[in-house]
Amino acid sequence: MNILEISHLSKAFENHVALKDINLSIPKGSIFGLLGPNGAGKTTLIRIINQIIDANEGEIFFRNEKLHPKHIPFIGYLPEERGLYKKMKVWDQLIFFARLKGMSLDEAKSKVNFWLDKLAIQTWKEKKIEDLSKGMAQKIQFIATVIHEPELLILDEPFSGFDPVNAELIKNEILELREKGITIVLSTHRMESIELLCDQIAMIHRSELILSGGLLEVKRKFRNKIYKVILEPRGELDVPKEWKSITIGNQIILEVPLQQKSPNMLLNEMIALGEVQGFSEIIPTMEEIFIQQIKSHSYE
Known part of the structure; x- marks a missing residue:
C-alpha cells in the first residue's frame, strides 16, 4: 500500500517552472529518499505535500484520499530552515509544539519527558x-x-x-520510527545517508523527475559489469590496458570488465593467473549515480 500518490503534479511561479508533471508513489512504512541538486524543485514538492502552497496542476492522494487539510495532523515536517523560538526554554518550546499537534497537556508532558530522557538531554x-x-x-x-x-x-x-556521534544517534532514531510503521521522506545531499537508510529513491532535476525506484534496483540498473579482483599472480602478469590495476606487496588489485563473459568464466580466468583473494562486482555508489545523472541531464 502507498501512503502517498502524486499524480501529474506541476507548479510554476510567474515565469519559473518549479515542478513539471511529477508522478511518484511512496510506499507505506518505507524510507523514501528525495534527491536532487539545489533548486531542483524538492522543497516546492515538500511544501505542496505539507499544504503550505498549492500546485497548479495534478493531484496528491494521502491514504487513498485526496490530500486535504484534515490530513495535516498525520504529517510531520522538519524544514531545512529550522524554526524555533529563541527566547523560549526547551521544555516550554516542546510542550507548545506538542499541544499545537493536538496532545493534551498530560500527554505532552509525558512525551516531552520521554524524548528528553531518550536523547539524554x-x-x-x-x-x-x-x-x-x-x-x-x-x-x-x-x-x-x-x-x-x-x-x-x-x-x-x-x-x-550534527557531529558524527549525534548524526548516528538521529539515524538510529529514524530507523526506529520506521520500525513503528512511520513512513519517512528523507531529503538530503548526504548520499551516504541515502545508502544506509533508504528503501526507495526519486531524483528531481530542473523540475522534472529523472529517476525513481528501489535503491537496489536503481544501483543495479547503473552497474557497468566491472569486477574487482584481488590476485596473487603466479610470476609476471601482463595486465591488459583496459584493466585498472594497483600492486600492493605480493597482491594486484584489478578492475576487470566482464565483457561477453559470465562471472564464473571470468573467475576461472583469474584462477588460472594465480591465487584469487577476492572477487566481487563493483556496484556504483549513489553519489556516483547522482553525479552521472545530473551531468547527463544537464546537457540535454
Missing part, C-alpha cells in the same frame, strides 16, 4: 534555545517534529549541524 529543559549550540537546537527541532508520531514524516536535511 533532560539537563537542557530549562535552557533557552538561544543558549544552545546548533547541534543541541537540532535535537530539539527533531523532537518537536516527531513527538506526535505522525504517519508520514518529512525530514529536510535532518543531519545538518
Whole structure:
C-alpha cells in the first residue's frame, strides 16, 4: 500500500517552472529518499505535500484520499530552515509544539519527558534555545517534529549541524520510527545517508523527475559489469590496458570488465593467473549515480 500518490503534479511561479508533471508513489512504512541538486524543485514538492502552497496542476492522494487539510495532523515536517523560538526554554518550546499537534497537556508532558530522557538531554529543559549550540537546537527541532508520531514524516536535511556521534544517534532514531510503521521522506545531499537508510529513491532535476525506484534496483540498473579482483599472480602478469590495476606487496588489485563473459568464466580466468583473494562486482555508489545523472541531464 502507498501512503502517498502524486499524480501529474506541476507548479510554476510567474515565469519559473518549479515542478513539471511529477508522478511518484511512496510506499507505506518505507524510507523514501528525495534527491536532487539545489533548486531542483524538492522543497516546492515538500511544501505542496505539507499544504503550505498549492500546485497548479495534478493531484496528491494521502491514504487513498485526496490530500486535504484534515490530513495535516498525520504529517510531520522538519524544514531545512529550522524554526524555533529563541527566547523560549526547551521544555516550554516542546510542550507548545506538542499541544499545537493536538496532545493534551498530560500527554505532552509525558512525551516531552520521554524524548528528553531518550536523547539524554533532560539537563537542557530549562535552557533557552538561544543558549544552545546548533547541534543541541537540532535535537530539539527533531523532537518537536516527531513527538506526535505522525504517519508520514518529512525530514529536510535532518543531519545538518550534527557531529558524527549525534548524526548516528538521529539515524538510529529514524530507523526506529520506521520500525513503528512511520513512513519517512528523507531529503538530503548526504548520499551516504541515502545508502544506509533508504528503501526507495526519486531524483528531481530542473523540475522534472529523472529517476525513481528501489535503491537496489536503481544501483543495479547503473552497474557497468566491472569486477574487482584481488590476485596473487603466479610470476609476471601482463595486465591488459583496459584493466585498472594497483600492486600492493605480493597482491594486484584489478578492475576487470566482464565483457561477453559470465562471472564464473571470468573467475576461472583469474584462477588460472594465480591465487584469487577476492572477487566481487563493483556496484556504483549513489553519489556516483547522482553525479552521472545530473551531468547527463544537464546537457540535454
